[in-house]
Structures are given as structure tokens and as C-alpha cells.
Amino acid sequence: MKNTDFDSFRKMTYGLSPETVTRFLASQGWTLENRIEGFKEIWSSPNGTDDREPEWVMVPLAIDYVDFHRRFSESLSTISQAFGCSAEELSHRIDSFSTDILSVHLSGRSKDDTISPTEGEQVIHSINLLLKDFACATETNQVRRRRGRPSRRVSEFMRSSVRLGHTRRGSFVITFTVLLDEPERSRPPERQAASYRDGGEDQVPFARRVMTMFAQAVDAAGDPTRRLLGHESANAPDETFRGQLAELVLNTISGFQSFNDLEGVGFSFTWGSALPAPALEPVSAFFRLDDLPGARLRAEELEAERRATLPVMHTISRREDATLLESSEMRDEEMQRVTLSGRVVSLERARNGGRVTILANGDRSPFNVRLSLSSPEYDMAVRAHLLDVPISVSGTFDDRGPNAELRNSVLNIAETEKYLRTLS
Numbered sequence: 001m002k003n004t005d006f007d008s009f010r011k012m013t014y015g016l017s018p019e020t021v022t023r024f025l026a027s028q029g030w031t032l033e034n035r036i037e038g039f040k041e042i043w044s045s046p047n048g049t050d051d052r053e054p055e056w057v058m059v060p061l062a063i064d065y066v067d068f069h070r071r072f073s074e075s076l077s078t079i080s081q082a083f084g085c086s087a088e089e090l091s092h093r094i095d096s097f098s099t100d101i102l103s104v105h106l107s108g109r110s111k112d113d114t115i116s117p118t119e120g121e122q123v124i125h126s127i128n129l130l131l132k133d134f135a136c137a138t139e140t141n142q143v144r145r146r147r148g149r150p151s152r153r154v155s156e157f158m159r160s161s162v163r164l165g166h167t168r169r170g171s172f173v174i175t176f177t178v179l180l181d182e183p184e185r186s187r188p189p190e191r192q193a194a195s196y197r198d199g200g201e202d203q204v205p206f207a208r209r210v211m212t213m214f215a216q217a218v219d220a221a222g223d224p225t226r227r228l229l230g231h232e233s234a235n236a237p238d239e240t241f242r243g244q245l246a247e248l249v250l251n252t253i254s255g256f257q258s259f260n261d262l263e264g265v266g267f268s269f270t271w272g273s274a275l276p277a278p279a280l281e282p283v284s285a286f287f288r289l290d291d292l293p294g295a296r297l298r299a300e301e302l303e304a305e306r307r308a309t310l311p312v313m314h315t316i317s318r319r320e321d322a323t324l325l326e327s328s329e330m331r332d333e334e335m336q337r338v339t340l341s342g343r344v345v346s347l348e349r350a351r352n353g354g355r356v357t358i359l360a361n362g363d364r365s366p367f368n369v370r371l372s373l374s375s376p377e378y379d380m381a382v383r384a385h386l387l388d389v390p391i392s393v394s395g396t397f398d399d400r401g402p403n404a405e406l407r408n409s410v411l412n413i414a415e416t417e418k419y420l421r422t423l424s
Contacts, residue, residue, distance in 0.1 A: 008087035009073040009080070016094060018061050018072065021079070024094050025059075027274060038062060045082050055082040095177070097273050100211040101165065102127075102176040105266035105286070113172065115261035123256065123265070124164070124174060130252050131176065131214070132158055134245070138210045143244040149345070153206070161207050178207045180272050208275055215283040217245035218267045221253075222285030253287050264288040338397045340369060340406065341415070344385035347378075354378040358391060360404075369404045371395060377411035380420075389419040 018041075025043050026032070034042040039062050045055040057078045060071040080090040104127055108115045135154040136144045150158070165175030220242055256262055266286035271277040342358035345368065353374040360369045371393060373381055384391045395409035 006073060006077060009076040010069060012076055012087060012091050013069045013072040016076075016091075018059050018063070020094065020098050021076070022059055023274060024097050025057075025079070027097060057082070096270070099177045099179050099272050100208060101270040101272075102131075102178070102211065102214065103266075103268045103270065104174045104176065105268070106172045106174065106262060107264040107266070107286075108172070108261050109263045110261065115172070115259070119256075119259045119262050120174075122259075123262070126252050126255060127174075127176065128158075128162070130248060131162055131178075131210070133248050134214045134217070135206075135210050137245060137248075138206065138213050141241070143241070143248065157206060157210070178211055180205050180207050180274055204275070208272075208278075211269065211271075212278045212280070213245065215269045215278065215280055216242065217249050218269075218285050219280070219283045220246035221249040222287070250292075253289075254292055257289050257292055259289070262289060337394060338406070339392065339394045339412065340397075341390045341392045342366070342369070343388065343390050344381055347382060347385060349378065354381075356381050356391075358393070367404060369397075369406050371406035371409035373409065373411055377413070380411060380413065380416055383420060384416060387420060389422065391416045391419065 022032075022041060022043070029046040030043045031046075032041060033044050033056075039060075041059045041061065043057050043059060045057075055078070057075055058071075059075050060068055062068060065071075076087070076090065080087060083090065083093070085093070104123070106115055106120065106123060107113065132150060132154065133144060135157050136142075136150055139151060139153055161179045163177045163179070165177040253265055256265060264286055266284070268284040340358070340360045342360040344356055345359050346357040348355040350372075353372060355370060355372055356378065357368050357370050359366045373393075381391055392412035392415035393406060393409050394412060395406035398405045398407055
């Protein structure tokens, strides 16, 4: 048995929850012998092949007790002795059990394969935003085109589940660890590990679904012609959605082409053993930045497919003798006057009015549109925001930049007042 450092176990108690440890024990065949709600659990190890007596360990649950960390440290020390491993090895086994891992390999152009801290920081920031995009897509089954305030569920996922792990030895690999969602504690602990395995896709934790969708997108971005195993699943993305997800990955990587030191970026996934691995072929892809013109063309093709399905909107005819609203498809090449309605999601007051962002509705999924309004119109938009009713605006729709804009915008006062009167 290896010598262990008690301080190392005490350090582990600040990064692990008792629930995570008991789920790990259940997955290793240990048996819950006794449980006092909110206080402690008693677990026993499987019997050995030589008929030896099982190991027993008490796992404290009362985290508000002053001696919790000392008691929990002793429990972890006992568990490590039962498994014959050190504190570091036990921590790795529990982490690999309860987390999915995204490894991002950065390859430098220099002989020593290094990159500048600035470029490394920008890569981490971009991958973090990409994870957030996939969390939103997992929740809504839609790719968000305009970054705005995420839902509470996505915010909680990014705050509590996503972490930067240790850099691997021997190469510049940044690891993003995603903690799998904890099960409900009302379920008997010995059944927790099996509960996810026995349920359908609806029982798969949100964190695992995010990482699976991310892996599918990386696989499609690296080889768009390849079909993923398990693609026939009812909850798997269809071809259009799958292409949009691959586009997210390609667009993020294309943003690294301006870097001086970075030569390429690789992605690989490791699945936590708490759940069965997704029905995917092993996903590992490397993207050389110098080869990205083809990848950029692929992203442009996907974007063209998306624009071909833009919603039909009411546009003001350009004919001199026409005054009626006509329907026309929005095209990149010709910006047209449109009438949009939607709820206000952000306000930025300026000297002569302010900037407003609305969540516009169309035949496709809702999307954010930014516009400027004069002072009286801006005040009416504030009233609509406070009452949570939509506003109606007209202007020249421009979707060519990173954000959709409604230029030369005018508030349709009569229509907006009608929305306001519904709550008066």
C-alpha cells in the first residue's frame, strides 16, 4: 500500500462532494449498509476472492459541522487504502468517473512548440463561449445566432459544471472538465449510478448532452461527409441542425487565423465512466490554421444554406405606385425595409434616444435585432419592456455583420400603443 499524505486528502475535501464519492463507491460495487439522512452513510467494499472481510467506511454528509473536513479526509484516506492508491490517484479516479473531459491541443509554429500567453488566453475565452453556445443549443435545439443573456440553466451549467483542468504533461493541452449533474438525493444511493443507465435519453444529464452535441459537431466539422453512430436517435440533431453546429466550431477556429504563434488546434473527448459512453466513434480532430480556407468555405456554404431558409417578412414595396406591404424573402445582397415585432431584451440610453435590442419573431427561431430610436420612441420602448409587451418597428434590415441591425429604424407608435393598451 502506498504512503499517503493526509493534507492531500484534506485538500480533496474542498473539491469533492460526499454525493460524488458515494456515487463512485456505488459504481465500484460497494454496498450501502446504513444511512442517517443529512448526517452520514456507512459503506462496505465487495468481498475479496480470498474470503477476506470487507472494508467499511463512514462518509459524512453534514457539511456544516465544524469537523466535516477532518472526518471527510479520514473517509477518503480509508477509501484510498481499500483501493491501494495514493490521494492523487484516488482523486483522478473519482474525477474521471464523474466528469467528461474536452482536451484542446494547441500546436505552435515555433520549434519549441510554444505560443504567447495572449493567444492562449484568447483560445480559452473562445472555447468557453463555444461551450456556452452548445449549452444553449442543447437546451433549445436551436443554434443561437446573436449572443445575449443565456438562460438560468445555461448560466448555472457554465458557472458550476465547467472547469479548467490540469494541463497534460509533455504537450500544451488545455483540459475543460464538465462535471456530470448530481442525481436527486431522494433516490437510494446504491441505485444512483444505475439510474442513468436504466433511463432513456430524457434521463441523460444536461452536461453529458452538451458534451455529446459538441463532440458530434467537432466530428462533422472535421469530416462533414461522415455519419455519426447513433445519429438515428430521436433526439439527435437533423442534417440542417448538425451543419449549423459544425459551423459554430469552424467559425471559432477560423477566428484563430490571425494568430502569429498558433499553428493548429485539436479536440478530443474523454467520457466519465459514471454513464455509458455516447454511441459515437472516438472523436479526435486536428485543424491546421493554414488549411482553414477550405474549412472557411465550408462554413460559408453552411451559412448560405441557413440564409436560404430565412423567414418571409413583410417589406415595404419599392414600386412608386405601391403602398401595400408585400412579402419578400430577405437576401444578403439587397437590404429591404421590413416591419418587425418583438419583446425588448436590452436598453442603452443615449443623449438623443437610445439603443434597443428586441427578440424578433419570424418563421425561423427568434433572433436578436439591434436598432436606434429617438427619445420619445425610446421612452415608449422602456414602457413596453417594463410591461413585457412587444414593440413594432420598421427599418432597413442588415444581417451582414456579426449582429443583425435595423437601420433607419422607426417605431410604429400606433401598433405599439395597441400592445400597451392590452395591459392597461
